Amino acid sequence: QQPVQSPQAVILREGEDAVINCSSSKALYSVHWYRQKHGEAPVFLMILLKGGEQKGHEKISASFNEKKQQSSLYLTASQLSYSGTYFCGTEIGSGNTPLVFGKGTRLSVIA
């Protein structure tokens, strides 16, 4: 039931782009993206609902492919502040259920 995130880790130089994927074997109702910096609480980035449109947050955007039950997080022109671990949280079925999180993708942006 836990969604699968890929890649597990990625290293970028400032200004480079990255894509993080989140896939589920179950029919998804929504996908939530969070970023967690070391030793801190996860922070909500955005939510994508089934049938909804692509969302954006600064230079971070995401899409939801219902056919593939997959969401992708796009980070463009990465900044040092983007470093952290990104988690997707998924709601299955018709919603109204707690989020099930993936194992996370560790992103490191270097100068």
Next chain:
Amino acid sequence: DGGITQSPKYLFRKEGQNVTLSCEQNLNHDAMYWYRQDPGQGLRLIYYSQIVNDFQKGDIAEGYSVSREKKESFPLTVTSAQKNPTAFYLCASSISPGVPEAFFGQGTRLTVV
């Protein structure tokens, strides 16, 4: 300021002792959650509560207990039955069960020696 407060930030206990982790929120949220985070494992759901005096087991509830006597409080007890209690514990809340956008506390790092 509204938010979720977890205390303490670091906690040490001897093996075989029960320990209770505190979680308080002043966001007037109905739903509250406890997650456990281990390196490389993501966040795994322990228990959640959608309304006062009601709670449900998550994926890894064995060895844990909770109570929800007040809307703003959702304490987690790690019992001696939990085989591997050393971990980072995160409490979260959301406006309602149907709106799962979660706000997280700063976490409690529990070390059992």
